Amino acid sequence: MRILFMGTPELAAVTLRAIDEKEGTEIVGVVTRPDKPKGRGMKMLASPVKEYAEAHGIPVYQPKTLRGGAFDEDLRALDPELIVVAAYGNILPHEVLVYPKYGCVNAHGSLLPKYRGASPIQRAILDGERETGITAMYMDDGLDTGDIIEKYPCPILETDDCGTLTERLAKLAGEAMCDVIDRIEAGTVTRTPQPEEGASYAAKIEKEDTVLDFGESARDLVNRIRALHPSPCAATTLPDGSPLKITAARAVDDDSDAEPGTILAADGKGTGGITVRCGEGALFVTGLIPAGKKNMTAGDFVRGRRVSPGDRWGI
RNA sequence: CGCGGGGUAGAGCAGUCUGGUAGCUCGUCGGGCUCAUAACCCGGAGGUCAUGUGGUUCAAAUCCCUUCCCCGCAA
Numbered sequence: 001m002r003i004l005f006m007g008t009p010e011l012a013a014v015t016l017r018a019i020d021e022k023e024g025t026e027i028v029g030v031v032t033r034p035d036k037p038k039g040r041g042m043k044m045l046a047s048p049v050k051e052y053a054e055a056h057g058i059p060v061y062q063p064k065t066l067r068g069g070a071f072d073e074d075l076r077a078l079d080p081e082l083i084v085v086a087a088y089g090n091i092l093p094h095e096v097l098v099y100p101k102y103g104c105v106n107a108h109g110s111l112l113p114k115y116r117g118a119s120p121i122q123r124a125i126l127d128g129e130r131e132t133g134i135t136a137m138y139m140d141d142g143l144d145t146g147d148i149i150e151k152y153p154c155p156i157l158e159t160d161d162c163g164t165l166t167e168r169l170a171k172l173a174g175e176a177m178c179d180v181i182d183r184i185e186a187g188t189v190t191r192t193p194q195p196e197e198g199a200s201y202a203a204k205i206e207k208e209d210t211v212l213d214f215g216e217s218a219r220d221l222v223n224r225i226r227a228l229h230p231s232p233c234a235a236t237t238l239p240d241g242s243p244l245k246i247t248a249a250r251a252v253d254d255d256s257d258a259e260p261g262t263i264l265a266a267d268g269k270g271t272g273g274i275t276v277r278c279g280e281g282a283l284f285v286t287g288l289i290p291a292g293k294k295n296m297t298a299g300d301f302v303r304g305r306r307v308s309p310g311d312r313w314g315i
Numbered sequence: 316c317g318c319g320g321g322g323u324a325g326a327g328c329a330g331u332c333u334g335g336u337a338g339c340u341c342g343u344c345g346g347g348c349u350c351a352u353a354a355c356c357c358g359g360a361g362g363u364c365a366u367g368u369g370g371u372u373c374a375a376a377u378c379c380c381u382u383c384c385c386c387g388c389a390a
Contacts, residue, residue, distance in 0.1 A: 037390075042317065242320090243387070268327090268340065269353070291387045292320035296327070303340045304328040 001181065004080035004100070005049075006031040011170040012086040013048035015107055018174025019084060020056060025181065027058050028078045031071075033089050034062040067093050075099055082184065084177055085139060097139055102184050104139040107173040109166075111135055111151050113199035116144035121169060122162055123202035125227035126209075128219070131155050134169055136176045138191055143201075147191035149183070152176045161229040161248075205232070212236045214260035214314050218251035218281035225249050233289065236261075236314040238306075244313070247295055248287030254278075263311040272299025274307060 003025055005016050012032075020027050030053040038045040046054075053060045059078075063071050075096060082102040085092070087109070097104050110120035112135040124132040133153035140146040152172050156165060183189040205228065212221055212234050225234045225246050233245035258264060258277040265275040274285040286298050290306065301307060 040317090040386085040388095042390075245387090270341090272341095289387085293327090293386065299341080300327040303326075303342095305340070306328075 001102075001185065002026050002028045002079065002081045003181075004029050004031065004075075004078055004083045005086075006083060006088040006092075007049045007086040008033045008047045008089050009087050010048045011109065011166055011173060012088070013052045014170035015084075015086040015173045015177055016049055016052055018171075019177055019181070020052075020058070022178050022181065024185070027053075028080055029059045029061055029074075031061045031063070031066075031088065034064060066090060066096055069095070071096065082181070084181075086173055086177070092139060094141055097141070105149065105177070105180055105184075106137050106139045106144070106146070107177055108135045108137060108144055109169050109173070110202065111153060112137060112144060112148060113194040113196070115200055115202040117202040118204040120202040121166055122205050122227045125156060125160065125162060125165065126223055128223050129156055132165070132169070134172045134176045136180045137194075145194060147193050149180055149189060149191060150176065161226040163230045210234050212246065212314060214276060214283075215279040218254075218278040218283045221278055221283050222249055222251050238290075238313065239311050239315070242291045244291070245289040246285055246287070247289060249283050249285040251278075252282050252284045254282035256282075259312065261312045261314045263307060263309050263313065266298075266302045266307050266309055268299050268302035270299055271297045272302050274298045274302065276313060 001024060003019060005012075005019065005027055007013070007016060007030075016027070016030065019025055030049055032047045032049040032053075035044045035046050035050070037043065050060050050062070052058075061071070061074055063074075072095065080100050083092075083096070083100050083104040085104060085106040092104060108116075108120065109132070110116070110124060111131070111133045115123055115132070121132065131153055133151055135151050136149040137144070138146045138149065152175070154165075154168055154172055180189065209224075210228055210232055212224060214221070214236070216224075221234075225248070228234045229247050233247060235243050235245045238244050252275065254264065254275070254277060256264060256277060260277055260279050262277045263274060264277055264282060265273075267273045267275075271286060274288075276283045276285060287295060288298060288301055289295050290301065
């Protein structure tokens with residue numbers, strides 16, 4: 001089957017690999033977002049999907065937009081029978097959606113209709129959900145509103161953060177898309193309209209979403225830290241005003257009457273831990289990234305004498 | 316040339332402004348104490364202070380310059 005793949009981040013690259021390695025499929029091309037200047041010195045950075053495609057000799061297309069017929073000529077030349085989309089990041093116009101014989105299918109990182117939109121995985125963890133998954137669906141003109149082919153559930157573990165969960169969902173997305181391709185070839189694919197009930201929108205993560213407010217409960221703060229790890233990471237500020245990213249922490253009981261944000265204890269033995277008073281309970285921080293430094297344990301941070309009980313964070 | 320921080324013992328840091336025999340908290344190794352211990356006490360090993368036959372100097376981790384690498388912010 002001639003397949004055109006559209007996607008951008010790591011999750012999409014993993015899905016692409018699964019389809020590419022599947023028997024009977026031919027990836028005729030890959031559409032991914034244009035390289036953009038990124039990081040120090042504004043160096044150009046290619047998407048994971050582009051890297052995979054180039055390493056495997058698959059033609060890469062990076063149109064700024066698919067709208068207005070900008071991609072029509074390439075689309076006709078590639079003549080795909082099916083378009084598979086995974087976290088592409090751009091809107092697909094109607095004429096593209098209806099072009100392939102078998103349509104456009106998408107792997108979305110949530111159990112639709114919940115968490116439609118840009119950041120379903122992060123939002124699910126942020127909300128403390130216990131389960132999420134991949135939804136295989138036909139795309140329509142709306143934002144993740146198309147008919148559902150199949151849902152593939154996946155539990156969210158206590159120990160999961162966005163990185164580990166995304167890894168599992170990526171693998172699942174690959175399996176899901178292979179499954180869908182099998183069904184299409186066998187003619188057994190079905191489509192079920194999404195119920196409106198339970199629909200929600202997972203907005204893109206913005207900078208303000210990364211700020212830790214110690215007035216919240218320790219439990220919510222832990223979810224925020226998990227949801228944003230390993231990137232961009234939840235952060236607070238040190239007494240000197242410099243930013244501090246928190247990479248790992250757990251909630252602990254505490255009934256002291258200290259102000260939220262107060263350091264209750266700083267243990268520098270071994271892995272160590274820094275206990276921070278929250279609106280409810282306390283946050284036991286075990287991993288962090290100071291400005292200009294790499295990820296380190298709380299113990300390392302304490303040993304460097306950069307925190308002591310009584311300090312306030314996040315002011 | 317987007318703004319900025321940093322590279323000192325296995326780890327995290329101080330020392331750099333005000334040049335003058337390399338220090339702290341840990342880890343590690345050995346010994347002691349203890350019913351016992353990740354606790355405590357004693358002792359030891361471990362660093363060409365990123366790079367350069369670089370510059371200045373009586374003397375450079377420290378001042379000046381080169382190159383490489385790491386990271387935060389902003390996009």
